[in-house]
Amino acid sequence: MAKQFFIGIDVGSSGVRVEVYDVEGNLISAGKASITKQDVVEWIKAIENATPSVVKNCVDCEKHVSIDSTSGTFVAIDKYGNVLYGPVMYYEKRSDVFEEIKNVDAVNELAKHGVSVDASSPFVKILYIKKHFGKLYEGIYKFVPAATWLLYKLCYDEGEQWEDIKTDYTNALKFGLDILSTPPKWFELLFNSIGIELEKLPDLASSGEFICKAKSRMAQNIGLYNAFVYQGMTDGNAAALAGGALGKGDVNIYTGSTTVPKISVDKIVMHPAIYYHIHPLDGYLAGSATGFTGAYLSWFAEKVFGFSVEEAFRYIEVVEAGTEYVFFPYGDRGPFYDPKLAPAFINVAMYDQPRDIVVGRILRSIVLGITMLENMYLNLFQNLFNVRISEVNLTGGAAKSKLWNRIRASVYGRRVIVHGDLIGVGTIIPVLYRSKIYTNIGEIKQRFLKPVEFIDPDKELTKIYEKFKEKFEEMWMRLREVYKI
Template sequence: MSAWVGIDLGTQSVRAMAVDPEGRVLGAAVRPLTSRRDGVRHEQDPEEWWEALAAAAQEALREVPAGRIEGVAVDATSGTILLTAPDGTPLTPALMYDDRRAAELVDRVNTVGGPVWERLGYRRMQANWALPKLLWLLRDTPAGVRAAHQSDFINRRLTGREVATDLSNALKTGVDLIEERWPSDVLSELGVPAEALPSVVRPGTRIGTVCAAAARETGIPQGTPVIAGTTDGCAAQLGAGALTPGSWNSVLGTTLVLKGVTRELVHDPLGVVYSHRAPDGSWLPGGASSTGAGVLSRDLPGRDLDALSAAATARYGAKKDDTLPTTYPLVSRGERFPFAAPDAEAFTLGKPADDVERYVAILRGAAFVERLCFDYLDLLGAPVDGEIVLTGGATRSAYWNRLRADVLGRPVTLRENAEPALGTAVLAAGEASAGMIRTREIVEPSGADLREPYLRFVAALEERGWLPEPAAAHARERSDR
């Protein structure tokens, strides 16, 4: 039987996974990565990516016959970029997705490229996006350098030659996703040499085959097709099986990330939603909140979260209780989605009596933010009536899964093995991937009515000046439907 290899280049580790057509994992392995952080700077060594990937792939494929492997694809962190020599040798460290050293260049990037960014729906770039960082890297560099996203560097090593980049990883470097090409006039005015940029293709496009040297180091057979990958967020969406217009993947881990599928490009006047391009040409809008489960370890340090989940289920079950407190669970100062508020801070409505109520207050707040994200997406005209797939660490809590279904007022789906490495294997398999996505459970709403506490939460955000009035009004109107 056939098998496909998915490789997930994360912040803290590299994960390699071999998957068969039914979604069974034939082998998987992880290797850690290290970072260098200093204030606004966050760097990694690209050579460490390759060493970790080679070791993880060797272990993952140890029991997989070479003749079964039909393709490999790589996902990577969005906005990570470096410079290389023409032969792929790294000339700089990799500036990671959250590196903000190029903040002083953002205004110029947005002045020159503003009309293009407006047409693409996200309106303006941010300090941690790849294009400002590329301009910073290009200062005082020799002629002939190449810009490489994280996945480009790895694909160059896999194939042994220059490769195209994918539209998803190129989004934050300014690629025109409508025309599917670089906006040459904008980039030329900003001082980016045309020869420094790779060609661009859609995710899922074959870009080469594994070379002999890479085969020896990774255990991936020579001649295996290398498929253009995507960002880690889009790969997670593919692994979750949110693939049809109107369907959404809600990833709740340290923070909350929503990604969906639309036929038309979504334009957001606040600039908090931006869209990737799907392999079939449809659009993948999404946004990342600064709220999430990361607050649990901060506010309830050392507590057994599984025990708190069980206690919450025993104490409250599915019953409605408007008197329970609600926490706005910001992991750090400032909100990014479903509204932009750099000064936003965490708060709690009500006073939790004990750790169980503190736990429930955080879970309620995260679920309310998730609901507000869908209300805002609906306001933008994005279809939100399809399947909602929940992934991320928060799905360990049965209480939280039910609460989210209740707040959303609709069933939510849990998958097996939903993760970025599976998503890249799905991308590598293309049309052969139909059976890889496997449903674990569908959680139905209990019938609990949480409309009133949700609207109090919305009002609190609006009163603090963070949530714009049109978004708050639409949330109220939608809750009355």
């Protein structure tokens, strides 16, 4: 039997990472490349540069590939896959259009179906294109998520007509997916109400569903000619799977510029702080995207104190636990979705102490406040879904600090499992499962997910931080009144 390669391509907003695994779950090779500007040609160039040479060199290998990309990013294409408009990035907003439609019944109904709606929602930006570029809009064949476009670029060569275009449920969510239906489908009431033709959207599929055998020049350039191509997912879902959120009750917290807590569940329980994805394997992923948590720490370190985040932890380490100020993160996104709720410090007192201690106290307070936010979600998950969470999986750049992870475990009162920064493995897990290469999710987890560290709570720290936990949420909610002034 030919050697099998499973290739996960993670296309982020600043770079591409390509990971190559064998069927036993061993990482064969990995490569990365930067994205210097948001342009589809740049995306393809970065994928070519990031793909390890082993992919091209192994001419007799059976190759399986899937792609994840940023949630909500899309392009508008003609029938040959040529980009007519975009890319439109997930962070772009059309507030004027959103103001026009935010009170439409169908828009509010979609939010009740567990899909958050705001000025950055893709359907808002599609409506903007229709309103301002009417002739262009008429000529658009499909609006497709970034990952979907890249996958079909492997299937079709230049000049070939694209047919049977599908996108996966996770990428479809923000565009207006009705996840309460079985199977999930487009929320037709929304599109009929705001005037977007459903035929301009792709059909729907599960992550890991087979698409084609790669035949394009792009595929040939990176050694993927004749590779099996499968539906992908959003980068957030890939990170959650790569971080262990595979079966019911599994929790992953992605820690980076934002904090993204997710839990794998088998039911939907509506709550204003939670939105849902169709789980790429089975059931749902419940979670939230919070405000700029890690970005606030790096902003304070770099802009206020003039050093890197890595150096910041040298200041944090010398501060005595329990002497932190109380820091509340942004509340503009989860859990409050209050655009006026900016960060705040309270209990700030002046002491005649060395500057290093004062600086460290401020920075450690931010770390503790972010950890309290994470713990709020763990408690919410546990109560909402009636599950017992005994361990928490961590991924992302902010999970690299041993000190922070010890604080996390102690505040959570739960074991912390730290995973690396390999996101592509999450993208290929549904491929392994839906292709029946593996039929047991537990076996996939054992073979393909290799945690780098396990941290148990420190009893002394747990006791010290108990007083911070008791009133954190209550005080944070009261802060909303302050920002109304």
